Amino acid sequence: MTGQPSYYVMLFKAVSYALKAEKILKAEQLPHKLIPVPKQISSDCGICLRFESKLRTRIEDCLCNKVEIADVCPLIK
Amino acid sequence: MSEIKIVNATGLACPQPVVLAKEAIEKNEKVKVIVDNETALENVTRLGTKLGCDVSREAKAGGVFEITLTRREGAPIPAPDISVSCDASAAASGPFVIVCAEDKMGRGNDELGSVLIRAFMHTIAGQAEKPDVMIFYNTGVKLTLQGSETLEDLKELAAAGVEILVCGTCLNYFEVKEKLGVGVVSNMYDIVGTMSRAGRLLTP
Numbered sequence: 001m002t003g004q005p006s007y008y009v010m011l012f013k014a015v016s017y018a019l020k021a022e023k024i025l026k027a028e029q030l031p032h033k034l035i036p037v038p039k040q041i042s043s044d045c046g047i048c049l050r051f052e053s054k055l056r057t058r059i060e061d062c063l064c065n066k067v068e069i070a071d072v073c074p075l076i077k
Numbered sequence: 078m079s080e081i082k083i084v085n086a087t088g089l090a091c092p093q094p095v096v097l098a099k100e101a102i103e104k105n106e107k108v109k110v111i112v113d114n115e116t117a118l119e120n121v122t123r124l125g126t127k128l129g130c131d132v133s134r135e136a137k138a139g140g141v142f143e144i145t146l147t148r149r150e151g152a153p154i155p156a157p158d159i160s161v162s163c164d165a166s167a168a169a170s171g172p173f174v175i176v177c178a179e180d181k182m183g184r185g186n187d188e189l190g191s192v193l194i195r196a197f198m199h200t201i202a203g204q205a206e207k208p209d210v211m212i213f214y215n216t217g218v219k220l221t222l223q224g225s226e227t228l229e230d231l232k233e234l235a236a237a238g239v240e241i242l243v244c245g246t247c248l249n250y251f252e253v254k255e256k257l258g259v260g261v262v263s264n265m266y267d268i269v270g271t272m273s274r275a276g277r278l279l280t281p
Contacts, residue, residue, distance in 0.1 A: 034192060
Protein backbone atom coordinates (compact mmCIF):
# COMPACT_ATOMS: atom_id res chain seq x y z
CA MET A 1 0.00 0.00 0.00
CA THR A 2 2.87 2.37 -0.62
CA GLY A 3 2.83 4.98 -3.34
CA GLN A 4 -0.66 5.87 -2.13
CA PRO A 5 -2.85 5.79 -5.20
CA SER A 6 -5.80 8.13 -5.01
CA TYR A 7 -9.23 6.59 -5.01
CA TYR A 8 -12.79 7.32 -5.92
CA VAL A 9 -15.85 5.73 -4.40
CA MET A 10 -19.02 4.93 -6.25
CA LEU A 11 -22.26 5.06 -4.30
CA PHE A 12 -25.51 3.30 -5.05
CA LYS A 13 -29.09 3.63 -3.92
CA ALA A 14 -29.22 0.03 -2.80
CA VAL A 15 -26.84 -2.72 -1.79
CA SER A 16 -28.14 -4.88 -4.62
CA TYR A 17 -26.96 -2.28 -7.17
CA ALA A 18 -23.51 -2.34 -5.64
CA LEU A 19 -23.41 -6.11 -5.94
CA LYS A 20 -24.61 -6.00 -9.53
CA ALA A 21 -21.96 -3.41 -10.36
CA GLU A 22 -19.35 -5.55 -8.70
CA LYS A 23 -20.28 -8.58 -10.78
CA ILE A 24 -19.91 -6.53 -13.95
CA LEU A 25 -16.54 -5.12 -12.92
CA LYS A 26 -15.32 -8.58 -11.98
CA ALA A 27 -16.32 -9.91 -15.37
CA GLU A 28 -14.52 -6.99 -17.00
CA GLN A 29 -11.53 -7.55 -14.72
CA LEU A 30 -11.49 -3.97 -13.56
CA PRO A 31 -9.79 -3.74 -10.15
CA HIS A 32 -12.05 -2.49 -7.38
CA LYS A 33 -12.89 -3.13 -3.77
CA LEU A 34 -16.18 -3.30 -1.98
CA ILE A 35 -15.89 -1.21 1.19
CA PRO A 36 -18.24 0.36 3.76
CA VAL A 37 -19.34 3.85 2.75
CA PRO A 38 -16.78 6.16 4.43
CA LYS A 39 -18.18 7.97 7.47
CA GLN A 40 -17.41 11.41 6.07
CA ILE A 41 -19.63 10.68 3.08
CA SER A 42 -22.57 9.14 4.86
CA SER A 43 -23.32 7.75 8.29
CA ASP A 44 -25.60 5.13 6.78
CA CYS A 45 -24.49 1.56 7.03
CA GLY A 46 -23.92 1.23 3.32
CA ILE A 47 -21.37 -0.27 1.01
CA CYS A 48 -19.73 1.25 -2.02
CA LEU A 49 -17.13 0.43 -4.62
CA ARG A 50 -13.68 1.89 -4.30
CA PHE A 51 -11.35 2.10 -7.27
CA GLU A 52 -8.24 3.93 -8.37
CA SER A 53 -8.85 7.37 -9.83
CA LYS A 54 -7.28 6.44 -13.13
CA LEU A 55 -9.97 3.82 -13.69
CA ARG A 56 -12.88 6.18 -13.20
CA THR A 57 -13.83 6.68 -16.82
CA ARG A 58 -13.48 3.03 -17.75
CA ILE A 59 -15.58 1.93 -14.81
CA GLU A 60 -18.27 4.51 -15.42
CA ASP A 61 -18.45 3.58 -19.10
CA CYS A 62 -18.67 -0.05 -18.18
CA LEU A 63 -21.57 0.42 -15.78
CA CYS A 64 -23.41 3.06 -17.76
CA ASN A 65 -27.00 1.98 -18.58
CA LYS A 66 -26.56 -1.20 -16.60
CA VAL A 67 -26.57 -0.04 -13.00
CA GLU A 68 -28.02 3.08 -11.48
CA ILE A 69 -25.19 5.03 -9.89
CA ALA A 70 -26.08 7.44 -7.09
CA ASP A 71 -22.78 9.31 -6.89
CA VAL A 72 -19.08 9.13 -7.58
CA CYS A 73 -16.79 11.08 -5.32
CA PRO A 74 -13.12 11.23 -4.38
CA LEU A 75 -12.13 9.28 -1.32
CA ILE A 76 -10.50 11.51 1.24
CA LYS A 77 -8.56 9.58 3.83
CA MET B 78 13.53 -0.57 55.77
CA SER B 79 11.04 0.28 53.09
CA GLU B 80 8.63 3.07 53.69
CA ILE B 81 5.06 2.61 52.64
CA LYS B 82 3.62 5.10 50.23
CA ILE B 83 -0.09 5.56 50.89
CA VAL B 84 -2.40 6.21 47.96
CA ASN B 85 -5.91 7.14 48.90
CA ALA B 86 -8.07 6.29 45.92
CA THR B 87 -11.41 6.28 47.68
CA GLY B 88 -14.18 8.07 45.85
CA LEU B 89 -12.34 7.72 42.54
CA ALA B 90 -13.76 5.95 39.53
CA CYS B 91 -11.87 3.56 37.28
CA PRO B 92 -9.25 3.97 35.88
CA GLN B 93 -8.02 6.54 38.43
CA PRO B 94 -7.15 4.08 41.23
CA VAL B 95 -5.06 1.95 38.87
CA VAL B 96 -3.35 4.95 37.34
CA LEU B 97 -2.43 6.33 40.76
CA ALA B 98 -1.28 2.92 41.99
CA LYS B 99 0.90 2.46 38.94
CA GLU B 100 2.50 5.87 39.32
CA ALA B 101 3.19 5.18 42.98
CA ILE B 102 4.72 1.73 42.54
CA GLU B 103 7.02 3.06 39.86
CA LYS B 104 8.56 5.38 42.42
CA ASN B 105 8.26 3.34 45.61
CA GLU B 106 9.13 -0.14 46.80
CA LYS B 107 5.94 -0.55 48.72
CA VAL B 108 2.56 1.07 48.16
CA LYS B 109 -0.68 0.83 50.07
CA VAL B 110 -3.70 1.69 47.95
CA ILE B 111 -6.99 2.44 49.66
CA VAL B 112 -10.09 1.88 47.53
CA ASP B 113 -13.79 1.72 48.23
CA ASN B 114 -15.17 -0.57 45.55
CA GLU B 115 -14.74 -4.09 44.27
CA THR B 116 -13.83 -3.08 40.74
CA ALA B 117 -10.95 -0.93 41.91
CA LEU B 118 -9.90 -3.72 44.29
CA GLU B 119 -9.72 -6.22 41.44
CA ASN B 120 -8.07 -3.84 39.02
CA VAL B 121 -5.36 -2.72 41.43
CA THR B 122 -4.74 -6.33 42.46
CA ARG B 123 -4.39 -7.32 38.84
CA LEU B 124 -2.02 -4.45 38.17
CA GLY B 125 0.14 -5.59 41.09
CA THR B 126 0.27 -9.16 39.86
CA LYS B 127 1.03 -8.05 36.34
CA LEU B 128 3.90 -5.89 37.51
CA GLY B 129 5.38 -8.74 39.51
CA CYS B 130 4.57 -7.36 42.95
CA ASP B 131 3.57 -9.23 46.06
CA VAL B 132 0.00 -8.30 46.68
CA SER B 133 -1.90 -8.46 49.94
CA ARG B 134 -5.42 -7.28 50.47
CA GLU B 135 -7.32 -6.37 53.56
CA ALA B 136 -10.99 -5.50 53.92
CA LYS B 137 -11.68 -2.63 56.29
CA ALA B 138 -14.91 -1.30 57.70
CA GLY B 139 -17.32 0.58 55.47
CA GLY B 140 -16.56 -1.27 52.23
CA VAL B 141 -13.00 0.03 52.16
CA PHE B 142 -10.14 -2.17 51.05
CA GLU B 143 -6.41 -1.75 51.51
CA ILE B 144 -4.17 -3.31 48.94
CA THR B 145 -0.47 -3.48 49.64
CA LEU B 146 1.82 -3.85 46.67
CA THR B 147 5.44 -4.73 47.32
CA ARG B 148 7.93 -4.77 44.52
CA ARG B 149 9.87 -7.99 44.56
CA GLU B 150 13.60 -7.69 44.75
CA GLY B 151 15.12 -7.35 41.34
CA ALA B 152 11.74 -6.75 39.75
CA PRO B 153 12.12 -4.32 36.86
CA ILE B 154 10.61 -0.89 36.94
CA PRO B 155 7.14 -1.42 35.48
CA ALA B 156 6.83 -1.03 31.76
CA PRO B 157 4.97 2.18 30.97
CA ASP B 158 2.65 0.58 28.45
CA ILE B 159 0.57 -1.57 30.75
CA SER B 160 -2.96 -0.87 29.75
CA VAL B 161 -5.53 0.02 32.33
CA SER B 162 -8.72 -1.89 32.01
CA CYS B 163 -11.98 -0.81 33.57
CA ASP B 164 -13.48 -4.22 33.29
CA ALA B 165 -14.03 -6.03 36.55
CA SER B 166 -13.57 -9.49 35.07
CA ALA B 167 -10.22 -11.06 35.72
CA ALA B 168 -9.82 -12.20 32.13
CA ALA B 169 -9.88 -8.67 30.73
CA SER B 170 -6.12 -8.48 30.74
CA GLY B 171 -5.72 -11.07 27.98
CA PRO B 172 -5.37 -10.52 24.23
CA PHE B 173 -8.04 -9.09 21.97
CA VAL B 174 -9.08 -12.00 19.76
CA ILE B 175 -11.32 -12.07 16.70
CA VAL B 176 -12.76 -15.43 15.75
CA CYS B 177 -13.94 -15.97 12.19
CA ALA B 178 -15.92 -19.18 12.20
CA GLU B 179 -17.47 -18.54 8.80
CA ASP B 180 -16.60 -16.82 5.57
CA LYS B 181 -19.67 -14.64 6.14
CA MET B 182 -20.85 -12.15 8.69
CA GLY B 183 -24.17 -12.97 10.31
CA ARG B 184 -26.75 -15.52 9.31
CA GLY B 185 -29.74 -15.40 7.05
CA ASN B 186 -28.48 -14.37 3.66
CA ASP B 187 -25.19 -15.67 2.30
CA GLU B 188 -24.70 -13.06 -0.39
CA LEU B 189 -25.19 -10.27 2.11
CA GLY B 190 -23.07 -12.13 4.66
CA SER B 191 -20.10 -12.25 2.35
CA VAL B 192 -20.42 -8.55 1.56
CA LEU B 193 -20.52 -7.77 5.26
CA ILE B 194 -17.44 -9.84 6.13
CA ARG B 195 -15.46 -8.00 3.45
CA ALA B 196 -16.60 -4.67 4.82
CA PHE B 197 -15.72 -5.90 8.31
CA MET B 198 -12.15 -6.87 7.36
CA HIS B 199 -11.61 -3.61 5.50
CA THR B 200 -12.74 -1.66 8.55
CA ILE B 201 -10.73 -3.68 11.08
CA ALA B 202 -7.61 -3.26 8.94
CA GLY B 203 -8.08 0.50 8.92
CA GLN B 204 -8.84 0.76 12.60
CA ALA B 205 -6.25 1.99 15.10
CA GLU B 206 -7.15 -0.64 17.67
CA LYS B 207 -6.31 -3.87 15.95
CA PRO B 208 -6.82 -7.32 17.44
CA ASP B 209 -3.84 -9.20 18.86
CA VAL B 210 -4.91 -12.47 17.30
CA MET B 211 -7.36 -13.54 14.62
CA ILE B 212 -8.51 -17.15 14.45
CA PHE B 213 -10.04 -18.72 11.36
CA TYR B 214 -11.83 -22.02 11.30
CA ASN B 215 -14.55 -23.91 9.44
CA THR B 216 -15.49 -21.91 6.31
CA GLY B 217 -13.73 -18.94 7.92
CA VAL B 218 -10.43 -20.34 6.58
CA LYS B 219 -11.59 -19.44 3.06
CA LEU B 220 -11.03 -15.79 3.94
CA THR B 221 -7.29 -16.46 4.24
CA LEU B 222 -6.81 -18.15 0.87
CA GLN B 223 -5.18 -16.79 -2.26
CA GLY B 224 -7.77 -15.11 -4.41
CA SER B 225 -9.95 -14.30 -1.42
CA GLU B 226 -11.53 -10.86 -1.41
CA THR B 227 -10.35 -10.31 2.13
CA LEU B 228 -6.74 -11.38 1.62
CA GLU B 229 -5.37 -7.89 1.08
CA ASP B 230 -6.85 -6.64 4.35
CA LEU B 231 -5.66 -9.70 6.24
CA LYS B 232 -2.14 -9.24 4.88
CA GLU B 233 -2.24 -5.65 6.04
CA LEU B 234 -3.31 -6.80 9.50
CA ALA B 235 -0.58 -9.44 9.58
CA ALA B 236 1.98 -6.81 8.58
CA ALA B 237 0.75 -4.65 11.44
CA GLY B 238 1.59 -7.45 13.86
CA VAL B 239 -1.73 -9.24 14.16
CA GLU B 240 -1.20 -12.96 14.68
CA ILE B 241 -3.30 -14.95 12.24
CA LEU B 242 -4.07 -18.54 13.15
CA VAL B 243 -5.70 -20.72 10.53
CA CYS B 244 -7.20 -24.09 11.44
CA GLY B 245 -5.16 -26.85 9.81
CA THR B 246 -7.92 -29.44 10.06
CA CYS B 247 -10.20 -27.08 8.15
CA LEU B 248 -7.65 -26.35 5.42
CA ASN B 249 -7.20 -30.07 5.09
CA TYR B 250 -10.93 -30.75 4.97
CA PHE B 251 -11.47 -28.23 2.17
CA GLU B 252 -8.22 -29.43 0.51
CA VAL B 253 -6.87 -25.90 0.24
CA LYS B 254 -3.74 -26.00 2.41
CA GLU B 255 -1.48 -25.06 -0.49
CA LYS B 256 -3.63 -22.02 -1.22
CA LEU B 257 -3.13 -20.40 2.17
CA GLY B 258 -2.34 -16.75 1.51
CA VAL B 259 -1.78 -15.35 5.00
CA GLY B 260 -1.14 -16.49 8.55
CA VAL B 261 0.10 -19.74 10.00
CA VAL B 262 -1.45 -23.19 9.95
CA SER B 263 -2.58 -23.77 13.48
CA ASN B 264 -4.14 -26.48 15.57
CA MET B 265 -6.84 -26.91 18.17
CA TYR B 266 -4.35 -26.58 21.04
CA ASP B 267 -3.27 -23.10 19.98
CA ILE B 268 -6.80 -22.10 19.10
CA VAL B 269 -8.28 -23.22 22.40
CA GLY B 270 -5.30 -21.79 24.29
CA THR B 271 -5.68 -18.40 22.65
CA MET B 272 -9.42 -18.35 23.20
CA SER B 273 -8.96 -19.26 26.84
CA ARG B 274 -6.47 -16.46 27.45
CA ALA B 275 -8.50 -13.87 25.58
CA GLY B 276 -9.46 -10.69 27.38
CA ARG B 277 -11.95 -9.98 24.65
CA LEU B 278 -13.25 -12.40 22.09
CA LEU B 279 -15.19 -11.06 19.18
CA THR B 280 -16.99 -12.93 16.42
CA PRO B 281 -18.15 -10.97 13.41
